[in-house]
Amino acid sequence: xxxxxxxxxxxxxxxxxxxxxxxxxxxxxxxxxxxxxxxxxxxxxxxxxxxxxxxxxxxxxxxxxxxxxxxxxxxxxxxxxxxxxxxxxxxxxxxxxxxxxxxxxxxxxxxxxxxxxxxxxxxxxxxxxxxxxxxxxxxxxxxxxxxxxxxxxxxxxxxxxxxxxxxxxxxxxxxxxxxxxxxxxxxxxxxxxxxxxxxxxxxxxxxxxxxxxxxxxxxxxxxxxxxxxxxxxxxxxxxxxxxxxxxxxxxxxxxxxxxxxxxxxxxxxxxxxxxxxxxxxxxxxxxxxxxxxxxxxxxxxxxxxxxxxxxxxxxxxxxxxxxxxxxxxxxxxxxxxxxxxxxxxxxxxxxxxxxxxxxxxxxxxxxxxxxxxxxxxxxxxxxxxxxxxxxxxxxxxxxxxxxxxxxxxxxxxxx
Numbered sequence: 001x002x003x004x005x006x007x008x009x010x011x012x013x014x015x016x017x018x019x020x021x022x023x024x025x026x027x028x029x030x031x032x033x034x035x036x037x038x039x040x041x042x043x044x045x046x047x048x049x050x051x052x053x054x055x056x057x058x059x060x061x062x063x064x065x066x067x068x069x070x071x072x073x074x075x076x077x078x079x080x081x082x083x084x085x086x087x088x089x090x091x092x093x094x095x096x097x098x099x100x101x102x103x104x105x106x107x108x109x110x111x112x113x114x115x116x117x118x119x120x121x122x123x124x125x126x127x128x129x130x131x132x133x134x135x136x137x138x139x140x141x142x143x144x145x146x147x148x149x150x151x152x153x154x155x156x157x158x159x160x161x162x163x164x165x166x167x168x169x170x171x172x173x174x175x176x177x178x179x180x181x182x183x184x185x186x187x188x189x190x191x192x193x194x195x196x197x198x199x200x201x202x203x204x205x206x207x208x209x210x211x212x213x214x215x216x217x218x219x220x221x222x223x224x225x226x227x228x229x230x231x232x233x234x235x236x237x238x239x240x241x242x243x244x245x246x247x248x249x250x251x252x253x254x255x256x257x258x259x260x261x262x263x264x265x266x267x268x269x270x271x272x273x274x275x276x277x278x279x280x281x282x283x284x285x286x287x288x289x290x291x292x293x294x295x296x297x298x299x300x301x302x303x304x305x306x307x308x309x310x311x312x313x314x315x316x317x318x319x320x321x322x323x324x325x326x327x328x329x330x331x332x333x334x335x336x337x338x339x340x341x342x343x344x345x346x347x348x349x350x351x352x353x354x355x356x357x358x359x360x361x362x363x364x365x366x367x368x369x370x371x372x373x374x375x376x377x378x379x380x381x382x383x384x385x386x387x388x389x390x391x392x393x394x395x396x397x398x399x400x401x402x403x404x405x406x407x408x409x410x411x412x413x414x415x
Contacts, residue, residue: 001171003029003062004038006052008077009150012041012067021066021148021155028159030177032167033224034062044074046083053084057143062167067150069134071113077147078137082121085141092120095128095135102133121147127162129154138166178230182219182241185257185401187248189217195244199237206233208241215394216257250404258286261400264407265296265346272403273342274300275313275334277325278352278367282396298342303334313337324360326351328368328379335370336377347372348403350395354388364388367395371406378406 005026007019019041026036037060042052056063068077082089095118103110117134120126127136132154138146146163148155184192189212193200196219200208206223221237223230242249251260265272274283284300287293301312306325309315315325315333323329331349339347348371355364367382380402384391 001034001061002059003034003036003064004040004056004060005036006049006056006063006065007039007041007150008044008049008065008068009041010043010045010074013043020152021150024152024156025064025066025159028164029167030179030222032164033171033176034167035177044068044076046076046080049077049080050084053081060143062144062146064146064148066148066155069117069136069147069149071111071116071133075116078119078121081139081145081147085121085139085145087122087139087141089119090122091115092118092126092135095120095126098128098135099133121145125166127158127166129158130161131157136162138163144170176227176230177222177224178227178234179223180221180234180238181253182221182238182249183251183255183257184217184219184245184248185215185250185397187217187245188212192217192219192245192248196241199240206230206237208237215397250401257397257400257404259290261404261407262287262290262293262296264404266292268407270346270407271296271298271342271344272346272348273298273338273344274399275303275309275338275347275349276300277303277309277334277350278354279350279392279396279399280304282392283348283350283399286396286400298344301338301341309334313341324362326353326360326362326366326368328370328381331368331370331379332372332377333370335372335379339372345373346403346406348399350399352382352391352395354391356388365391367391367398369395369399369402371402373406378402 005022007022011017012019022039029036040052042048065077068075079089096115099114099118100110120135120137121139124137124139129135129149132149132151134149136148136158138144148158189210193210206221209220211218219241221234223233250257276283281302287297303309303313309325313334314337315330319329319333331351334349334351335347338349350369352367353359353362353364365384367384369380371378382398384394
């Protein structure tokens with residue numbers, strides 16, 4: 001079954017809201033074996049929506065429309081689809097009773113235009129709205145049309161409880177799409193693609209889709225068929241990929257580098273403290289965005305000024321005079337001393353040049369990250385490209401990556 005998603009609403013085209021429904025629906029359609037080939041956004045205009053529908057039925061079996069089911073005059077999705085397929089709009093008694101009950105309980109009068117939200121296309125299967133007022137519906141007329149309310153808090157529960165079961169029956173459960181996302185850091189998209197070039201070249205089922213984003217690379221593995229067989233296919237493909245690029249792997253699906261690092265610290269009963277010059281508190285901010293961070297994050301010092309490095313974190317005068325603040329030696333002392341100051345099991349430091357100008361003879365993008373624990377200190381030197389903001393953000397991600405690898409390798413060594 002080939003599908004497309006049509007988002008109706010002028011606010012989408014004006015950039016007032018983000019079309020998060022399309023992403024959500026595409027993800028959910030894979031669970032029932034539906035291939036989404038097209039996304040379209042159209043304003044609240046009958047003629048333009050009719051033209052979009054005309055194109056949609058020429059290329060898709062399933063057309064999912066979101067938005068335009070409200071009580072106002074510009075909510076015209078229901079009526080326009082009905083006109084398009086030559087059906088009438090009728091009142092749905094159960095949905096009308098739901099509306100009347102809602103307004104009675106809220107103590108507000110129900111205006112005449114509110115009844116519009118209980119109207120359906122003749123012959124449609126109705127999806128009750130347990131989190132709002134406008135009901136959803138599915139109607140079959142040569143092609144299948146599904147109409148859903150626009151607010152995500154209404155759409156998502158309706159999809160889970162009503163739409164997915166409906167589509168499972170429609171498509172048959174033997175043709176399911178299963179996906180798995182592998183997340184990598186510290187390796188570029190081109191190098192990762194080179195490592196698995198033969199797997200991509202010969203792919204059929206399952207398939208591999210690389211995607212680079214924000215200094216990271218993800219591989220989406222997708223298999224289509226019987227659910228149990230899909231798992232075996234994905235496991236086999238993942239094993240081949242990991243044998244070549246597993247050292248750069250950090251997590252699955254929606255996991256984040258920060259979240260995985262935080263989980264590793266918490267699981268191993270490790271605590272961390274940070275000394276941040278280059279990153280200005282961003283590393284600490286990212287870690288503390290994770291729920292439960294108080295169990296592993298001791299605190300940090302934003303030591304942007306050299307005097308703070310010297311007076312608070314006790315970086316030696318000799319280090320300043322011989323090596324400078326942007327140096328491996330300075331990063332080492334910062335990591336060691338912030339660990340001691342905060343009484344943490346691990347200390348991490350960031351110093352470098354974000355730009356736009358050189359500093360101490362170092363070019364923008366020169367970064368030093370120090371990590372210290374009871375076994376010693378390691379300093380990583382990086383040469384990052386990009387804007388001032390990009391350099392700082394990537395430095396934080398590299399800090400998470402190095403910290404994660406340090407914790408895991410340290411545990412392995414002890415075992």
